[in-house]
Structure formats: C-alpha cells, structure tokens
Amino acid sequence: MNRASLFVPLGVFVLILTLGYVGFDLGARSELPSALINKPFPEFNARLLGRPEQSITRDDLLGQPTLVNVWATWCPTCLSEHEQLMQIAATTDVQIVGVNYKDRPDKALRWLAQFGNPYRWVLDDRDGLLGIEMGVYGAPETFLLDARGEVVYKRVGDINPRIWRSELAPRLLQLGVSIAGSDADGARQP
Amino acid sequence: MILARPGRWIVGRLILALLALSSASACFAVSQIDTFEFSDEVQERRYRALIDEFRCPKCLNTNLAGSDAPIAQDLRKVVYRLVVIEAKADQEVRDYLQVRYGDFVLYDPPFNARTWYIWVVPIGLGLLGVFVILGLQRRVTGQRTVLDSSQQARLRSIVQGTAAADADGTAGAKNPETKS
Numbered sequence: 001m002n003r004a005s006l007f008v009p010l011g012v013f014v015l016i017l018t019l020g021y022v023g024f025d026l027g028a029r030s031e032l033p034s035a036l037i038n039k040p041f042p043e044f045n046a047r048l049l050g051r052p053e054q055s056i057t058r059d060d061l062l063g064q065p066t067l068v069n070v071w072a073t074w075c076p077t078c079l080s081e082h083e084q085l086m087q088i089a090a091t092t093d094v095q096i097v098g099v100n101y102k103d104r105p106d107k108a109l110r111w112l113a114q115f116g117n118p119y120r121w122v123l124d125d126r127d128g129l130l131g132i133e134m135g136v137y138g139a140p141e142t143f144l145l146d147a148r149g150e151v152v153y154k155r156v157g158d159i160n161p162r163i164w165r166s167e168l169a170p171r172l173l174q175l176g177v178s179i180a181g182s183d184a185d186g187a188r189q190p
Numbered sequence: 191m192i193l194a195r196p197g198r199w200i201v202g203r204l205i206l207a208l209l210a211l212s213s214a215s216a217c218f219a220v221s222q223i224d225t226f227e228f229s230d231e232v233q234e235r236r237y238r239a240l241i242d243e244f245r246c247p248k249c250l251n252t253n254l255a256g257s258d259a260p261i262a263q264d265l266r267k268v269v270y271r272l273v274v275i276e277a278k279a280d281q282e283v284r285d286y287l288q289v290r291y292g293d294f295v296l297y298d299p300p301f302n303a304r305t306w307y308i309w310v311v312p313i314g315l316g317l318l319g320v321f322v323i324l325g326l327q328r329r330v331t332g333q334r335t336v337l338d339s340s341q342q343a344r345l346r347s348i349v350q351g352t353a354a355a356d357a358d359g360t361a362g363a364k365n366p367e368t369k370s
Contacts, residue, residue: 035288035289035291035293132265132290133290135292136261137248137259137291138248
C-alpha cells in the first residue's frame with residue numbers, strides 16, 4: 001500500500017505530460033472556429049474587380065451553394081491552391097466567388113489572366129473591409145455557403161486535394177452540387 | 191575654396207547620414223505606431239485600453255496593440271473608427287469584434303457551453319488540492335493519536351537503544367584515519 005503510493009507522483013507527472021502534449025496539439029491554427037458557422041453570411045455591397053461600375057450584394061449569392069474564396073496575389077498559398085480551384089470550377093457546378101483581399105487590382109487581373117479564372121465574380125476588397133466583416137485574418141480562407149446564404153463550413157488555409165476529398169466534396173454533395181469525375185463517385189458512396 | 195571642400199564634404203555626409211537615420215526610424219514608426227488623432231484624452235485612453243484588451247486573430251498570444259500583423263493594423267483602425275468616429279461604447283466595440291472574430295479575440299472569455307471547462311477546471315483543481323492537503327493532515331494527526339502507553343514504552347526503549355548504538359557508533363568512528 002505504501003509502496004504503491006510512491007508511484008503517485010510519477011502518475012501525476014505522466015498526467016501533466018499528457019495534458020501538455022494534447023494541449024499543444026490542440027493549438028493548431030486551422031482549428032480556430034469561425035464565428036460565422038451556421039450563421040448568415042454578412043451583408044455586403046462590393047465592387048467587381050476590374051469592373052468598378054458594377055457591384056454585387058449578398059442577395060446575388062443566394063439560390064445556390066457558393067464557395068467564397070479569399071485570395072490575393074501577395075499570398076503564395078493562394079497560388080498553390082489555385083489549381084485545385086480551377087479543377088473545382090471545371091468539374092462541379094458550384095458557384096465560386098473570389099474576394100480579392102488587400103490587393104492591387106492591376107496585379108490581381110494580371111494574375112487571373114496568367115493562371116486562369118475559376119470565379120464567377122471577383123469582389124474588389126482592396127482595403128480589407130469586407131474581409132473584416134467576414135472575420136478573415138489571413139489568406140487564403142474559403143467559406144461554403146448554402147443556397148440560403150448561411151455559412152456551413154470554413155477553411156483557413158489552402159484547398160488542397162486532401163481537404164477537397166475529405167471535407168469539401170462531401171459537403172458540396174450534401175448541398176446538392178453535382179461533381180464529375182472519380183472523386184465524386186468515391187464520395188457519393190454512403 | 192580648397193579649405194571649404196572637405197567641410198562641404200563632411201556636411202554632405204552628415205546630411206546623408208541624418209536622412210538615412212530619419213527614414214529608418216520612419217519605417218519603424220509606420221510599423222509600430224499608428225498616427226491616429228484623438229480629440230480628447232478620454233477617447234485616446236479608451237482606444238488604448240481596447241487595443242490592449244483584444245487578441246490579434248493572426249498571432250497566438252499577442253494583443254492588438256502589440257502586434258504588427260496586417261490584420262492587427264486593420265483592426266486597430268476599426269477600433270479607432272468605432273471609438274472616435276462612430277462614438278461607440280466600449281461594450282459595443284467588444285460585441286462588434288466578437289461577432290466577426292469569435293470569442294478568440296477576447297482575452298476574457300465568456301462562460302458558455304464551449305468555454306465552461308476553462309473556468310471550471312482551475313477551480314476544480316484548487317478544490318482537489320485543498321482536499322488532498324486536508325486528507326494528508328488528517329492522516330498525520332491520526333497517526334499521532336494511535337500510540338497507547340505500551341507502544342510508547344516500546345518506542346522509548348527503541349529510541350534509547352538507538353541512542354546507545356549511536357554512542358557506540360560515534361565512539362567507534364572517532365579515529366577513522368587509523369582505518370583508512
């Protein structure tokens with residue numbers, strides 16, 4: 001009995017180690033929950049990139065699922081996810097809207113001309129005010145909105161093939177988006 | 191004319207050096223301190239207190255005042271706009287940021303379904319510590335009352351026995367040099 005109680009400090013020590021290990025692991029930045037999940041996407045009225053005479057509002061996004069992708073030319077991760085976005089645009093019928101965040105319009109337009117344009121619209125958010133409404137704190141960030149304009153999912157960081165397969169494609173299917181290709185066949189199986 | 195040349199040269203160098211210094215410090219000033227204008231001291235104090243209070247969403251543990259991240263600069267502008275231009279109350283500023291960036295921006299988190307444990311766990315651990323200390327104390331006092339008269343007699347004989355043995359030991363160890 002006495003001898004067993006000698007191991008209590010060791011047990012406490014291991015407990016502290018475990019808590020610390022798990023705790024530091026929890027600190028992963030992408031786990032930060034968005035304040036917008038299951039809430040309506042904020043109201044906005046934003047000019048279109050390269051077409052400043054034209055602007056769209058939140059109402060223009062309603063009626064179908066929408067991916068809102070926050071990007072900028074100064075953001076290298078945005079370039080690395082661009083190919084994936086192009087592929088989503090090519091193989092699905094989800095509407096993709098870009099938010100050009102704290103960027104220069106001329107650079108952004110050149111970027112789209114060079115690497116392709118997966119977006120139905122690109123909003124010009126050069127001062128980052130729309131970003132603040134959305135709770136954006138970096139780029140890239142991607143929001144998935146349902147047809148009623150509610151945010152069902154947010155990804156901080158790039159949309160890579162792994163995220164697409166495990167998190168985005170299943171949610172798009174759930175929202176009734178049709179996806180062409182083998183990925184979708186795999187995801188459609190229950 | 192010949193004498194004036196090195197003089198001019200030194201003056202030119204000095205001006206260049208001063209320019210370089212001032213532009214360097216200007217860079218620091220731009221990145222560290224925002225040039226906001228306040229109409230009165232209360233406003234400025236409120237602004238400073240608020241940017242001290244919020245956590246920068248980009249950095250794990252820096253407040254808005256202490257962060258150089260672009261988002262922190264933007265949010266400082268937002269706080270300035272809300273406090274000075276839109277004349278919002280402190281709580282309205284807090285709500286504004288919380289709605290957009292979540293509880294994360296508040297260093298003083300609210301008590302709700304998602305955050306209860308960070309409030310409860312320290313209190314629970316404190317209580318546990320109190321119970322452990324109380325338990326240990328009771329065990330110590332409990333042992334103190336256990337000895338009856340016969341046990342005390344035995345204890346006394348043991349103590350005396352060791353005292354005698356100690357006396358032998360010290361006597362034996364008096365000349366350790368002879369052994370080594």
